[in-house]
Amino acid sequence: MNRQEFKDLVIAEREKTKNSTCKxxxxxxxxxxxxxxxxxxxxxxxxxxxxxxxxxSEVEIIPTGCMGPCNQGPLMKYLPKNSIYQKVDCSNIxxxxxxxxxEKKPIEHLLLFADSRERPFSNADEDPFFSKxxxxxxxxxxxxxxxxxxxxxVHEGYRALDxxxxxxxxxxxxxxxxxxxxxxxxxxxxxxxxKWETVYKYVNDQKYVICNGDEGDPGAFMDRxxxxxxxxxVLEGMAIGGYAVGASKGYAYIRGEYPLAIKRFxxxxxxxxxxxxxxPNILGSNFSFDxxxxxxxxxxxxxxxxxxxxxxxxxxxxPRPRPPFPAESGxxxxxTLINNxxxxxxxxxxxxxxxxxxxxxxxxxxxxxxxxxxxxKINYSGLIEVPMGTSLREIVFDIGxxxxxxxxxxxxxxxxxxxxxIPAEHLDVxxxxxxxVNLGSIMGSGGLIVMDQSSDMVDVARFFMEFCMDESxxxxxxxxxxxxxxxxLLQKIxxxxxxxxxxxxxxxLAVYVKEASLCGLGGSAPNPLLSxxxxxxxxxxxRIGKYEEKHIDVPQTSEV
Amino acid sequence: xxxxxxxxxxxxxxxLPGITILQACRENEIDILTMCHLKGLTDVGACRLxxxxxxxxxxxxxxxxxxxxxxxxxxxxxxxxxxxxxITTELFFAERNHVCSVCVANGNCELQExxxxxxxxxxxxxxxxxxxxxxxxHQYFVMDHNRCIMCTRxxxxxxxxxxxxxxxxxxxxxxxxxxxxxxTPWGESITCTSCGKCLQACPTGALxxxxxxxxxxxxxxxxxxxxxxxxxLLLT
Numbered sequence: 001m002n003r004q005e006f007k008d009l010v011i012a013e014r015e016k017t018k019n020s021t022c023k024x025x026x027x028x029x030x031x032x033x034x035x036x037x038x039x040x041x042x043x044x045x046x047x048x049x050x051x052x053x054x055x056x057s058e059v060e061i062i063p064t065g066c067m068g069p070c071n072q073g074p075l076m077k078y079l080p081k082n083s084i085y086q087k088v089d090c091s092n093i094x095x096x097x098x099x100x101x102x103e104k105k106p107i108e109h110l111l112l113f114a115d116s117r118e119r120p121f122s123n124a125d126e127d128p129f130f131s132k133x134x135x136x137x138x139x140x141x142x143x144x145x146x147x148x149x150x151x152x153x154v155h156e157g158y159r160a161l162d163x164x165x166x167x168x169x170x171x172x173x174x175x176x177x178x179x180x181x182x183x184x185x186x187x188x189x190x191x192x193x194x195k196w197e198t199v200y201k202y203v204n205d206q207k208y209v210i211c212n213g214d215e216g217d218p219g220a221f222m223d224r225x226x227x228x229x230x231x232x233x234v235l236e237g238m239a240i241g242g243y244a245v246g247a248s249k250g251y252a253y254i255r256g257e258y259p260l261a262i263k264r265f266x267x268x269x270x271x272x273x274x275x276x277x278x279x280p281n282i283l284g285s286n287f288s289f290d291x292x293x294x295x296x297x298x299x300x301x302x303x304x305x306x307x308x309x310x311x312x313x314x315x316x317x318x319p320r321p322r323p324p325f326p327a328e329s330g331x332x333x334x335x336t337l338i339n340n341x342x343x344x345x346x347x348x349x350x351x352x353x354x355x356x357x358x359x360x361x362x363x364x365x366x367x368x369x370x371x372x373x374x375x376x377k378i379n380y381s382g383l384i385e386v387p388m389g390t391s392l393r394e395i396v397f398d399i400g401x402x403x404x405x406x407x408x409x410x411x412x413x414x415x416x417x418x419x420x421x422i423p424a425e426h427l428d429v430x431x432x433x434x435x436x437v438n439l440g441s442i443m444g445s446g447g448l449i450v451m452d453q454s455s456d457m458v459d460v461a462r463f464f465m466e467f468c469m470d471e472s473x474x475x476x477x478x479x480x481x482x483x484x485x486x487x488x489l490l491q492k493i494x495x496x497x498x499x500x501x502x503x504x505x506x507x508x509l510a511v512y513v514k515e516a517s518l519c520g521l522g523g524s525a526p527n528p529l530l531s532x533x534x535x536x537x538x539x540x541x542x543r544i545g546k547y548e549e550k551h552i553d554v555p556q557t558s559e560v
Numbered sequence: 561x562x563x564x565x566x567x568x569x570x571x572x573x574x575x576l577p578g579i580t581i582l583q584a585c586r587e588n589e590i591d592i593l594t595m596c597h598l599k600g601l602t603d604v605g606a607c608r609l610x611x612x613x614x615x616x617x618x619x620x621x622x623x624x625x626x627x628x629x630x631x632x633x634x635x636x637x638x639x640x641x642x643x644x645x646x647i648t649t650e651l652f653f654a655e656r657n658h659v660c661s662v663c664v665a666n667g668n669c670e671l672q673e674x675x676x677x678x679x680x681x682x683x684x685x686x687x688x689x690x691x692x693x694x695x696x697x698h699q700y701f702v703m704d705h706n707r708c709i710m711c712t713r714x715x716x717x718x719x720x721x722x723x724x725x726x727x728x729x730x731x732x733x734x735x736x737x738x739x740x741x742x743x744t745p746w747g748e749s750i751t752c753t754s755c756g757k758c759l760q761a762c763p764t765g766a767l768x769x770x771x772x773x774x775x776x777x778x779x780x781x782x783x784x785x786x787x788x789x790x791x792x793l794l795l796t
Binding site: 299301316320321323469470471472473474475476477478480481482483484485488505508509512515516517518 | 604605606607608611619620621622625626627640643644647648651652654655684685686688709710712728729731732733734735736
């Protein structure tokens with residue numbers, strides 16, 4: 001398909017949507033979260049109900065990606081009124097169709113509702129969960145059918161790729177990304193434009209683009225939802241990246257635990273290839289780009305870029321020391337651009353709306369929006385997207401609807417096993433890369449676990465240390481043995497069997513493992529421990545106190 | 561020949577561009593501890609003993625994998641580096657079973673030597689003593705996993721020098737073990753050529769020949785280096 005044919009097709013699809021006889025649209029979330037709570041059965045029941053009532057020409061049923069409040073699933077959205085029903089059951093379907101479609105009034109007691117709100121909202125946009133969000137990456141998640149490329153085309157799909165290929169040079173694309181001040185969403189926050197430029201500058205006849213979808217942090221599911229809800233957006237971002245840096249081949253490394261994301265992404269590749277949006281001479285241009293999926297085999301460490309590259313090469317997934325960085329010597333020794341799923345998903349809007357538009361969102365040092373996965377003791381757990389600099393309080397209480405059961409907020413854990421805990425006194429922190437680092441945590445990939453007073457912080461530290469100990473690749477000594485030693489010491493503290501000397505050793509080891517480890521896994525493994533020691537030291541002291549009560553004669557300082 | 565200026569521990573040096581910091585140190589007789597490094601094999605930066613501080617870089621980098629750059633200012637002897645070397649050594653000893661007095665390599669062991677060098681008089685961490693096998697199935701050699709420190713010098717010698725690819729690594733984290741073929745007894749390996757290079761590469765008493773007893777093992781890891789260098793000469 002050449003450029004003109006593509007434009008004609010988009011116009012034809014838009015007309016088709018505009019001229020549709022269906023006045024009512026019912027979206028059903030078919031993300032992995034809602035599917036696991038039974039949305040597929042609900043959709044089947046709804047289809048039967050519509051046929052039974054003979055409403056096929058009036059009601060369109062759209063299976064979509066994630067809508068957000070995952071714990072309230074299965075979710076069903078009625079358009080154009082934008083009423084969202086929660087925990088939809090096959091037994092409610094008839095009632096909802098009767099009331100909402102035929103009588104045109106919502107059923108209040110089935111609408112999306114968190115305990116902390118006064119009343120449910122018949123238009124979901126009025127719910128602070130949605131009104132306080134700004135969706136760029138997730139914009140079309142929950143609106144379009146991720147398994148149909150035509151739906152994506154109607155929502156400006158591949159327009160950015162078309163624009164980049166025919167109206168911009170690779171340098172222009174890089175300049176636009178640089179101007180946007182976007183930073184990598186994988187966790188470290190390296191400026192995306194700078195990374196692209198570095199890869200672009202290395203001269204080589206073969207370069208690669210890799211999309212890192214090996215999301216492994218406990219409690220994080222942003223990448224999964226983006227891949228499931230809008231796979232074409234990621235694909236488009238990868239193709240633009242390929243054009244900008246001069247790569248003709250891309251790999252999407254998706255973890256094996258995400259079968260639905262893999263299925264939808266592979267379907268997206270097939271559809272895009274069929275339309276000439278991927279493959280040789282895209283839209284009749286000189287640019288050729290192909291994407292292949294690589295499935296991760298369950299190792300957390302393969303989210304580390306050099307380990308991921310080794311894994312794609314068919315080797316054991318262990319990191320190697322950097323420099324050289326993948327931009328210089330990556331996949332099979334070639335210059336490689338490696339970005340996170342969320343980063344690639346944010347590219348198309350920047351190309352469409354300009355870097356300046358993006359740079360004005362967020363804080364001076366961290367532009368744009370960030371997707372967070374809310375989990376834990378929070379009323380709405382699920383997926384949200386907010387501008388950088390939104391306070392933790394807004395995220396937890398306004399968007400997330402507060403603590404479950406009216407409990408008291410104790411801490412929020414960000415960044416998974418590489419991050420730390422933010423205590424209640426820092427609830428007003430403006431969430432961006434630097435602010436979180438200053439508090440001893442990190443932005444990470446965006447997992448945000450909310451804890452109430454029932455959580456024991458020493459046990460939280462022990463849990464994450466156990467995770468790192470199990471997931472360490474075993475290559476370097478500080479991480480392999482150090483995490484094991486730290487875990488055993490934390491277990492000892494949890495069992496009230498540790499003395500002050502043990503705590504001293506633990507602290508010394510934590511700093512050592514952080515500084516001496518080979519890769520980011522070991523380098524950040526002590527973070528949950530160090531941050532809980534910083535903000536909740538009293539909990540450690542209490543347990544040591546209990547030990548000392550039993551053993552009055554223990555020495556008070558280390559002998560070394 | 562073009563050289564670049566670098567500074568290591570306040571000593572100004574002229575070195576060839578492209579060499580590693582470790583090479584620069586060794587060429588100029590600056591002491592630097594290593595365990596996973598064996599000249600001639602690819603460096604992996606796994607043991608973290610050769611960590612150095614470089615002015616302007618806020619991370620410690622392994623000397624064996626980091627290349628020199630003009631005007632680099634390097635320190636190999638700070639208090640922090642010495643403290644970390646000591647911890648690393650203690651962790652090596654605490655990880656498996658390194659009781660020197662009953663080891664074939666006693667008196668001829670790089671790990672033992674390392675302990676003396678860093679002045680390790682005791683170990684502050686509990687000994688973990690994981691269950692490890694001793695594989696005596698090979699006709700001539702023994703693999704004692706209790707003495708293995710996972711430096712992977714045997715793995716690299718086997719693949720890079722002998723080209724047999726008998727050794728590899730299984731599992732993750734603390735559970736990692738060196739394996740023969742697809743985790744079969746060494747004696748049943750279909751790739752092992754019984755060349756014995758892994759024995760020479762091994763820094764401890766993990767790999768040894770059946771004809772020695774306690775304290776008698778002698779190793780010549782330099783033979784791997786010589787072999788690699790002689791091959792390079794042949795090729796040029």
